[in-house]
Amino acid sequence: MKLSKTSFIVLITVLSLFALTWLVYAKSNKAPLPHVSSSGFSATRAYDHVKYLAQKIGPRPTGSKSELAAAQYISYVLKQNGWKVREQPFSKVVIREASVLQPEQTVELINSQNIIAELPGTLPDTIIGGAHYDSATINAPGAIDNASGVGTLLELSRVLSKETHQETIQLIFFGAEESGLVGSQFYAEQADLSAVRWMLNVDMIGTPLQIDVAGKKSAPPELIKQVVALARDSAIPFHLSRDEIMMTRESSQGGSSDFSSFLDQGIPALGLGISGRPAGYYHRPEDLTERVSLEEMQTVGDFTHQLLTSIKLEKQGPNEWDVLYLPFQLGNYVFIVTSNVLRCFTFLAFVVTGLILLKHSRKSLDKQILNWKKILWILVVTCLLSMLVVGLSGLGENLWNWLKHVQILYSAYPLLFVVARIGIALGVFIFLASWFHKVPLARDPHLYWLTGVLLLFGVSVVLALIRIDLAFPFVFWLLCMDLQLFLPSIILVLMGPYFIDTMHFELLNSQQWVSFYEAIHKYSIIFLGIYSLLLIPFFLAAFHVAITNSHRYKKLLYYARKPALIVMGLFVLALGLVPVYSRDYPQTVTVREEWSGKTDGSVHIFSDERLPDQLVKDLNGEEGKSQFVPILNESSPINVDATVSEQNIDSLRALDISFNLNYRLEPYLISFDLFSEQPFEIQTDDFLPMNKLPKKLELKGVKQPSGNYSLKLQRTPPHNKTIRLAIKTQGIMTCTIEAMYPDLTPRLQIKDSHVSVDYQIQYRKSYNF
Numbered sequence: 001m002k003l004s005k006t007s008f009i010v011l012i013t014v015l016s017l018f019a020l021t022w023l024v025y026a027k028s029n030k031a032p033l034p035h036v037s038s039s040g041f042s043a044t045r046a047y048d049h050v051k052y053l054a055q056k057i058g059p060r061p062t063g064s065k066s067e068l069a070a071a072q073y074i075s076y077v078l079k080q081n082g083w084k085v086r087e088q089p090f091s092k093v094v095i096r097e098a099s100v101l102q103p104e105q106t107v108e109l110i111n112s113q114n115i116i117a118e119l120p121g122t123l124p125d126t127i128i129g130g131a132h133y134d135s136a137t138i139n140a141p142g143a144i145d146n147a148s149g150v151g152t153l154l155e156l157s158r159v160l161s162k163e164t165h166q167e168t169i170q171l172i173f174f175g176a177e178e179s180g181l182v183g184s185q186f187y188a189e190q191a192d193l194s195a196v197r198w199m200l201n202v203d204m205i206g207t208p209l210q211i212d213v214a215g216k217k218s219a220p221p222e223l224i225k226q227v228v229a230l231a232r233d234s235a236i237p238f239h240l241s242r243d244e245i246m247m248t249r250e251s252s253q254g255g256s257s258d259f260s261s262f263l264d265q266g267i268p269a270l271g272l273g274i275s276g277r278p279a280g281y282y283h284r285p286e287d288l289t290e291r292v293s294l295e296e297m298q299t300v301g302d303f304t305h306q307l308l309t310s311i312k313l314e315k316q317g318p319n320e321w322d323v324l325y326l327p328f329q330l331g332n333y334v335f336i337v338t339s340n341v342l343r344c345f346t347f348l349a350f351v352v353t354g355l356i357l358l359k360h361s362r363k364s365l366d367k368q369i370l371n372w373k374k375i376l377w378i379l380v381v382t383c384l385l386s387m388l389v390v391g392l393s394g395l396g397e398n399l400w401n402w403l404k405h406v407q408i409l410y411s412a413y414p415l416l417f418v419v420a421r422i423g424i425a426l427g428v429f430i431f432l433a434s435w436f437h438k439v440p441l442a443r444d445p446h447l448y449w450l451t452g453v454l455l456l457f458g459v460s461v462v463l464a465l466i467r468i469d470l471a472f473p474f475v476f477w478l479l480c481m482d483l484q485l486f487l488p489s490i491i492l493v494l495m496g497p498y499f500i501d502t503m504h505f506e507l508l509n510s511q512q513w514v515s516f517y518e519a520i521h522k523y524s525i526i527f528l529g530i531y532s533l534l535l536i537p538f539f540l541a542a543f544h545v546a547i548t549n550s551h552r553y554k555k556l557l558y559y560a561r562k563p564a565l566i567v568m569g570l571f572v573l574a575l576g577l578v579p580v581y582s583r584d585y586p587q588t589v590t591v592r593e594e595w596s597g598k599t600d601g602s603v604h605i606f607s608d609e610r611l612p613d614q615l616v617k618d619l620n621g622e623e624g625k626s627q628f629v630p631i632l633n634e635s636s637p638i639n640v641d642a643t644v645s646e647q648n649i650d651s652l653r654a655l656d657i658s659f660n661l662n663y664r665l666e667p668y669l670i671s672f673d674l675f676s677e678q679p680f681e682i683q684t685d686d687f688l689p690m691n692k693l694p695k696k697l698e699l700k701g702v703k704q705p706s707g708n709y710s711l712k713l714q715r716t717p718p719h720n721k722t723i724r725l726a727i728k729t730q731g732i733m734t735c736t737i738e739a740m741y742p743d744l745t746p747r748l749q750i751k752d753s754h755v756s757v758d759y760q761i762q763y764r765k766s767y768n769f
Contacts, residue, residue, distance in 0.1 A: 043298035049151035054143035063716025083117040109715035112175030128199040132177030136283035138742035148205035184258035194317040199269035201259035209238040210275035215260035239275035266318030280585035386535035393425035396572040412582040427568035434557040445547040452540030473499035638663035667739035671714030678731030
């Protein structure tokens with residue numbers, strides 16, 4: 001294509017934008033390397049702490065006696081190392097609002113404690129190191145998550161106590177992190193942070209290292225530069241996720257660990273963890289001490305020591321910084337683009353696109369080829385095509401879900417299923433596109449380009465008005481489309497959605513991948529619409545290139561039609577060979593003693609998927625997801641008696657319900673599921689102290705899509721033996737009490753390398769009032 005003078009100027013301008021951005025990247029990375037100090041850190045000593053926590057104490061769920069035992073051990077070690085130690089107990093009510101994934105509102109009382117240790121320096125300026133010491137469930141020993149982090153800080157307490165330092169150092173061990181960062185939020189909201197310079201959190205020790213900077217606010221760019229420079233100087237492989245920052249900012253929960261609570265208060269903070277998709281032992285009984293690597297613990301321990309003693313930030317106390325920047329990682333280098341640069345980049349991109357559209361519209365009007373009816377038909381056909389491609393891309397999964405009788409095929413090897421989806425989608429597109437010349441649509445390539453640019457321009461403007469960092473992937477795509485007008489190339493077509501593609505790759509290699517993929521399957525219609533819309537500009541760009549070189553691509557698509565069908569078939573067949581579970585990612589099975597009265601319980605063996613054939617055979621059961629084995633001539637671990645008195649007040653039933661609990665062993669969790677066809681409200685100081693509720697919160701039933709009302713209340717130990725609930729309603733109340741225990745001596749044990757087992761004891765009984 002011959003370039004006019006104006007077109008040449010526009011092309012140079014677009015290329016200059018990329019060059020300017022690169023220069024800004026390079027300039028933003030010029031931070032001085034922190035001083036690397038020698039460390040007396042011993043991974044062997046740290047590992048001894050891990051063994052004590054994960055083996056001797058074992059699972060440490062929030063509020064449990066084992067969590068308290070871990071707190072006492074941590075306090076003892078710190079005092080032995082010469083630190084000033086104090087305990088910060090807390091009781092906090094946590095509200096988990098109803099959502100698409102959890103339709104029932106849950107109100108939970110969390111009882112736990114933080115352990116705060118201080119080593120005074122010559123200055124009041126304070127640096128905080130943190131780690132949570134609770135584990136995820138009643139069955140997870142939590143060796144990696146997070147006895148490894150606790151062991152590292154306990155060993156550092158010994159090392160730091162022997163060194164002279166100017167800054168005051170605090171080491172804080174948080175309780176109830178797995179319940180939603182409760183301990184760190186309580187500390188950060190209560191403490192005087194005016195002297196704090198920054199906070200470092202250690203959660204899961206291993207490599208490649210994850211430098212986690214993503215919270216509701218992101219860590220300050222200056223802190224990131226210093227930490228990255230030190231990691232590069234120490235030759236430590238690391239990963240810093242740009243796209244996780246974009247997804248986490250302004251979210252309801254924020255970051256994934258305790259540093260996020262400090263970012264919320266304006267304190268510079270970041271975390272160290274393990275990069276990539278969580279291993280199969282994550283939050284499972286297989287999180288054992290043998291997972292902990294002494295070599296990796298030594299590496300991260302030395303690095304943590306260097307961070308705590310080398311990082312220098314000018315300001316102290318809560319402060320503000322640029323929170324909408326974007327970091328880009330190339331190897332061991334991280335380039336930070338500030339929000340102002342993003343705004344300039346976006347503005348210039350919009351100006352360039354506007355000029356191109358203005359010139360294009362004038363030419364089209366002169367030639368009388370701008371026909372909005374044709375554009376509308378192009379958009380409709382492309383939308384239908386994208387829906388077919390997205391819908392049929394899941395053909396292989398849906399087929400094998402049906403043949404194998406499983407809901408989730410991708411547990412062990414999700415990347416293979418993503419590759420298969422992309423391969424099948426590409427095959428469908430090639431096959432359908434090979435017939436495109438028969439569709440009675442306009443053949444002017446500029447109409448396809450114009451339609452795609454207008455769509456991307458509109459989306460980019462809306463996102464830029466909402467949040468400038470969110471707009472960047474689409475602004476980049478828009479610039480690729482601008483270039484494509486002058487240089488029609490399949491390379492630019494593929495480059496356009498690059499940052500959207502990398503965002504999905506980051507998601508696949510993060511802790512959120514499971515919930516994201518589950519959401520895709522549960523709400524497939526919604527995601528069909530979202531991904532169909534995302535594909536429309538991609539297909540329009542592809543058609544623009546193909547029609548510009550119609551003779552070449554028409555012949556190419558014709559010859560690719562049959563190979564595309566063959567490749568699609570091979571992908572579909574190959575998915576059937578992929579095992580659903582592996583040793584690294586086993587099937588989750590629950591073995592639960594279930595009681596509903598004083599005698600005659602049962603052992604319930606169940607899973608979200610069909611139970612393994614060998615297990616069913618050993619139990620002499622029938623194929624399915626659930627098996628029951630009766631328990632005879634034994635008594636329940638808890639007895640519950642309920643009494644109720646009723647009054648009528650202003651046409652409402654005022655119920656005063658009293659539950660008397662007689663248990664041989666105190667349960668870990670006690671919960672009440674409340675249900676009624678009519679609205680209800682509740683008060684209970686015995687179970688949830690009303691003075692600890694947020695001021696604007698009232699305990700009322702939440703209306704469900706069915707029209708009924710429900711609410712769940714639960715709490716961690718300690719538990720009262722008498723619990724009173726005062727309920728006002730017009731209808732009949734169903735109240736289900738549930739007590740949950742860990743099963744330390746299960747009567748039925750499963751030994752299978754492809755199965756991960758949760759052993760539990762549950763008492764559950766329903767009452768109608």
